[in-house]
Amino acid sequence: MKYPQVILPLRNTLNRYCLRNYATTKRTVQNLKNYPQVKLGDGKLLYLLISIYMHGETLFSRTVVQGGRAKKHPYLYAEIREELEELGLCSKVLGGGMMNINAKSQEMTIDGKCNTFGRADHHLTKEILLGTPEYKNFKITVGK
Template identity: 35%
Template structure:
């Protein structure tokens, strides 16, 4: 039994990993093409969430989402879940807050928190938004203030 274990286990695990990755290339391409940012104009609630392939949390993509004039952060998260489920992906919400986007002044302000989902990491949100809006001035409320 020990000889079988020594021979099969070292070769089985890499084959299993390769087969799992080989079987779902469409999920990988869906994750890669999944938009990181969807931000409207004005003062909006936003969420920060991770989108990933089921069972592959280590390769998650962090996304920022707003939705026009919603009452609750959960409405934004529900919309994100539907968008991800359509591409056979999973989500995990990291928190929420408020975002003020003024495209005329090239300015974004990030602050506040969601009563239901908790506080999003505003610094991480700022770094994600900076990739799409490099010429904007982005202010984020620091994490240590409550």
């Protein structure tokens, strides 16, 4: 019974001072907070709804919308994941779909699904888009 009393404080001390680099963690938290919630282009494009978080800290995640012109959703995700890994962030795809954005008339259509990652929650995507200053005045239509 004496071993847990000795090992537990030792493990806590190692976690605090040796195993975790707090400068890196602080930088990663800043990257998570400063990462843009929406990155889209104009015209017809594929999009992904992605949860981004620090490694091992899935409770503190952000949901972002990323879109671009690609042949398929996995190619788009490969580009996004590479960018996130450089910032020290992990990601999980919540689903995908298609968007048709017309910036001149401020209209947008969200519909479709991704065969690889499944269908994104288009209504959640709409809420995220309307919460950003760039797309708050858009008329967003959610299809089937």
